[in-house]
Amino acid sequence: MGRGTRLLLAVVCGVAVAGVYAGQPVLGPMGDALGVPRDSVGWFVAVGQLGYLAGLVLLVPLGDRLDRRRLIAGHLGLVAAGLAITAAAPVAVVAFAGLAVAGVFAVVVQTTVAYTASLSPPAERGRNLGVVTSGVVAGILGARVVTGTLSDLWGWRGSYFALSTLAAFLCVLSLCVLPADRRIGTEPYGRILRSFFGLFAQPVFFGRGLIAFFLFASFGTLWSGLALPLAGEPWHLSATQIGLFGIAGLAGALGAARSGRWGDAGHAGRVTGMALVLLLGSWLAIGQLGWSLVLPIAGVLVLDFAVQVVHVGNQHLLTTTFTDRTSTTIGAYMVFYSLGSAFGATATTASFAVAGWPGSAVLGAALAFGALVTWFMSGRAVGRGLP
Incomplete structure (x- = not known):
């Protein structure tokens, strides 16, 4: 795994997880724009986190059966769609739906980590995991800084549109440049869930x-x-x-x-x-x-x-x-x-x-x-x- 591949996978992790936490600095403006009371704006983040938990159980195990490269690209595309829906939402229920979609498919992070481990020689696995997972923490913490800055420039909708555009770009880039994942399992999905x-x-x-x-x-x-x-x-x-x-x-x-x-x-x-x-x-x-x-x-x-x-x-x-x-x-x-x-x-x-x-x-x-x-x-x- 080359340096460029590690960097790309780290950015994938950072952008995906940033979509879940992007609402934290802009909860007030989002609530005001969509008519959500201040004591309920925390749900803009909670909905994404609940979706993320569902994705961990239902989607991540697919990586032991399907081509992980295609899963990474597909999930990034759906993250981009969820963030775009949120950015364009005319009412709160649409924003919640978009955030739920973005949260469910943000588990592309875990598919990316598993993909990294499978591509890495044993002697380099820890090194590669360290670089790639640094993108996760960068996304969680960086979202607080970057989203706040973008919202000052373009409003909270602009910050979500920017993240959506970046996720869509990474979707195409991942499909084009990531190494093929030739390990495709045949075990039934139900058995994988039981495991x-x-x-x-x-x-x-x-x-x-x-x-x-x-x-x-x-x-x-x-x-x-x-x-x-x-x-x-x-x-x-x-x-x-x-x-x-x-x-x-x-x-x-x-x-x-x-x-x-x-x-x-x-x-x-x-x-x-x-x-x-x-x-x-x-x-x-x-x-x-x-x-x-x-x-x-x-x-x-x-x-x-x-x-x-x-x-x-x-x-x-x-x-x-x-x-x-x-x-x-x-x-x-x-x-x-x-x-x-x-x-x-x-x-x-x-x-x-x-x-x-x-x-x-x-x-x-x-x-x-x-x-x-x-x-x-x-x-x-x-x-x-x-x-």
């Missing part, structure tokens, strides 16, 4: 999945709650200024792009443990937001670095262990990601309402500690050292 649920009984898979749940719950605690203290006393930052915190997170995540090489060298277990210790420690700095901005920015950088390192290590281990079902395995693993992200997003607002940002910081640290304990205990349960 999807059967993975949850596998100790190695479940251990890494549970780590992912705590990992992304901690991640969601930060990014779904950070705007609350920054907009209040003593900072009173604007939405644009708050969005710039995404740059620190993006720097941390991209800094971990080469972390897959540690897995290639056989150090994935130790590196995962050390990264989870860093994740726990990052909350000590993030929790100082009441009196400092410098320390929390450093903490955000470390947190996103640690999250990306663990995420790449998890996928490296799972695609190496379940080589005959990489698409199904990645899809099932990401169920933990979705559930963890949703838990963190809802729990952090509740914690903030009760105890302010210190309460959210304690929650984030507790979730990071849960990931660390799970990593340690899952290694003992498997009985063959650290996973």
Whole structure:
């Protein structure tokens, strides 16, 4: 897999996932334009996330049966259609339908990850996964910055049209330049779905999945709650200024792009443990937001670095262990990601309402500690050292 192919696949991941999170900076204007009350605008993001969860179960396993290159192109085309529908929506129900379509087919990300693993020689699998999955975090964090900027220039509809155009371009480009996927399975779709649920009984898979749940719950605690203290006393930052915190997170995540090489060298277990210790420690700095901005920015950088390192290590281990079902395995693993992200997003607002940002910081640290304990205990349960 050449550098150009890795870059293209990373961009595919970033654009697809950005379509799910693009509404976060523009919820207010979208609600005003489409007649949605302020207490319900969160559904513009939630609908896409629910669609994404459905796609993980129903669509990602198709990658173990069909040509992944064609799936990537087809799903990108449908993401583009969903975003275009959203941009042109005259009423809220049409926008919700477009966002649901974009969310369902945004699971092209997981098909892309499985495709990357299948094309990579064993000695380079971790490296390639590290680069490609960096696009996912770039899409999640970058969407906050880019969408806000585009909406200032062209309005919220313009930002969705821009993403739709880019997804359509990537659809054609992927079909034209990506290497052919000559591995096409013959196993019935129903049997593949049964194997999807059967993975949850596998100790190695479940251990890494549970780590992912705590990992992304901690991640969601930060990014779904950070705007609350920054907009209040003593900072009173604007939405644009708050969005710039995404740059620190993006720097941390991209800094971990080469972390897959540690897995290639056989150090994935130790590196995962050390990264989870860093994740726990990052909350000590993030929790100082009441009196400092410098320390929390450093903490955000470390947190996103640690999250990306663990995420790449998890996928490296799972695609190496379940080589005959990489698409199904990645899809099932990401169920933990979705559930963890949703838990963190809802729990952090509740914690903030009760105890302010210190309460959210304690929650984030507790979730990071849960990931660390799970990593340690899952290694003992498997009985063959650290996973």
